[in-house]
Amino acid sequence: MEDKASSPEDDALRDKIRTLLxxxxxxxxxxxxxxxxxxxxxxxxxxxxxxxxLKKTLKIGGFTDHTITADDMEQPCxxxxxxxxxxxxxxxxxxDVPVEPEWSCRLWRI
Amino acid sequence: xxxxxWLQGGACSGNTMSFLNAEEPSACDLVxxxxxxxxxxxSLGLELxxxxxxxxxxxxxxxxxxDIFVFEGTVIDAPNGTGEWNRFCGRPMKEWVKxxxxxxxxxxxxxxxxxxxxxxxxxxxxxxxKGLQFLKRAKGxxxxxxxxAKSGLPVINIPGCPAHPDWVTQILVxxxxxxxxxxxxxxxxxxKTFFSSFTQTGCTRxxxxxxxxxxxxFGQRKGCLFYDLGCRGPMTxxxxxxxxxxxxxSKTRAGxxxxxxxxxxxxxxxxxxxxxxxxxxxxxVPKDMPTGVDKKGYVKLTAAAKGxxxxxxxxxxxxx
Numbered sequence: 001m002e003d004k005a006s007s008p009e010d011d012a013l014r015d016k017i018r019t020l021l022x023x024x025x026x027x028x029x030x031x032x033x034x035x036x037x038x039x040x041x042x043x044x045x046x047x048x049x050x051x052x053x054l055k056k057t058l059k060i061g062g063f064t065d066h067t068i069t070a071d072d073m074e075q076p077c078x079x080x081x082x083x084x085x086x087x088x089x090x091x092x093x094x095x096d097v098p099v100e101p102e103w104s105c106r107l108w109r110i
Numbered sequence: 111x112x113x114x115x116w117l118q119g120g121a122c123s124g125n126t127m128s129f130l131n132a133e134e135p136s137a138c139d140l141v142x143x144x145x146x147x148x149x150x151x152x153s154l155g156l157e158l159x160x161x162x163x164x165x166x167x168x169x170x171x172x173x174x175x176x177d178i179f180v181f182e183g184t185v186i187d188a189p190n191g192t193g194e195w196n197r198f199c200g201r202p203m204k205e206w207v208k209x210x211x212x213x214x215x216x217x218x219x220x221x222x223x224x225x226x227x228x229x230x231x232x233x234x235x236x237x238x239x240k241g242l243q244f245l246k247r248a249k250g251x252x253x254x255x256x257x258x259a260k261s262g263l264p265v266i267n268i269p270g271c272p273a274h275p276d277w278v279t280q281i282l283v284x285x286x287x288x289x290x291x292x293x294x295x296x297x298x299x300x301x302k303t304f305f306s307s308f309t310q311t312g313c314t315r316x317x318x319x320x321x322x323x324x325x326x327x328f329g330q331r332k333g334c335l336f337y338d339l340g341c342r343g344p345m346t347x348x349x350x351x352x353x354x355x356x357x358x359x360s361k362t363r364a365g366x367x368x369x370x371x372x373x374x375x376x377x378x379x380x381x382x383x384x385x386x387x388x389x390x391x392x393x394x395v396p397k398d399m400p401t402g403v404d405k406k407g408y409v410k411l412t413a414a415a416k417g418x419x420x421x422x423x424x425x426x427x428x429x430x
Contacts, residue, residue: 036390071393079413081324081337086421109394110412
């Protein structure tokens with residue numbers, strides 16, 4: 001079976017995202033996607049406004065380079081249902097970006 | 111010989127179509143091998159008009175012994191409780207249903223519409239549809255909570271949209287061959303032999319459920335459909351992955367989320383936009399948990415299982 005560990009391309013893109021977030025890229029961290037309706041709205045915005053634009057994807061998704069706690073629950077990529085552990089990758093089709101386990105976004109779901 | 115009469119109310123005939131696809135035993139086997147005499151069935155009966163009416167009247171009077179009365183579709187009460195929107199053989203179907211049920215040894219409701227109202231009874235329920243003994247989760251229905259057939263059994267509910275042909279034929283054979291005492295029913299009067307386990311039982315995606323790997327889009331053969339695509343397999347009572355459809359497959363095996371069609375609430379969330387094929391969440395946690403699992407335990411288990419997931423669990427392992 002093909003090894004799906006993080007690829008050099010993923011690593012490069014992950015570094016780029018890390019730098020963007022560390023340099024203060026403002027993202028829509030709040031409000032979190034509290035309801036399914038909010039999830040649908042955010043996903044719809046990702047589809048219509050972000051497309052292949054990385055910065056817009058990070059912004060609308062509400063990415064942070066640290067874990068956010070909401071409703072008394074930590075929301076790291078590490079426990080998110082869209083996270084591929086071995087590839088360190090977010091598989092939600094509208095995001096589709098390499099991440100770090102301690103990062104977070106407002107579409108987190110478990 | 112057991113006489114069987116099958117009528118349809120507010121129905122799409124889907125359960126009849128499913129029944130006619132039965133293989134082991136087939137619909138013909140019921141007649142030739144198991145002594146079931148089909149008095150009339152909407153898709154099989156030769157009689158028309160007054161000849162059908164005569165059969166129904168003889169069943170009610172006792173001139174023809176009615177052993178099994180099968181009903182498919184909702185009992186329609188509209189308008190204003192008259193049932194006139196569903197007339198059959200010169201009178202409202204609801205009146206035939208009541209009198210035939212009282213005359214029969216066994217009453218079997220087949221499909222969601224006949225069991226709890228199904229899609230026609232969804233809000234705003236313009237036809238005032240109900241099942242034979244339930245309206246969704248509430249007991250009562252068209253025959254009332256206390257109804258029992260002559261055998262002493264309440265309506266035997268075989269839900270599904272449609273019901274699997276084997277569920278239908280095996281229950282009919284059990285009743286027709288004098289083994290009704292072997293049937294045990296759950297709180298919704300479903301035969302426990304079929305409706306004690308979950309749709310998830312036997313699902314080929316169970317390993318992905320265990321390691322919390324999600325199917326994130328249709329067409330993926332890896333991942334579990336529960337986490338994102340609204341699959342209700344972990345909380346729906348049915349044997350869909352034990353008794354396969356067409357002896358071949360099931361919804362979830364084919365990549366289609368279970369819609370929970372054997373449960374009284376089906377269709378869930380009143381089919382509101384955004385609720386079908388999408389797991390409903392509250393702050394990232396599924397609104398409906400696998401049966402018996404609480405939120406705290408679910409979150410703990412998921413975090414642990416995700417961390418322990420092997421690489422292969424994230425791959426499409428069904429490569430030909």
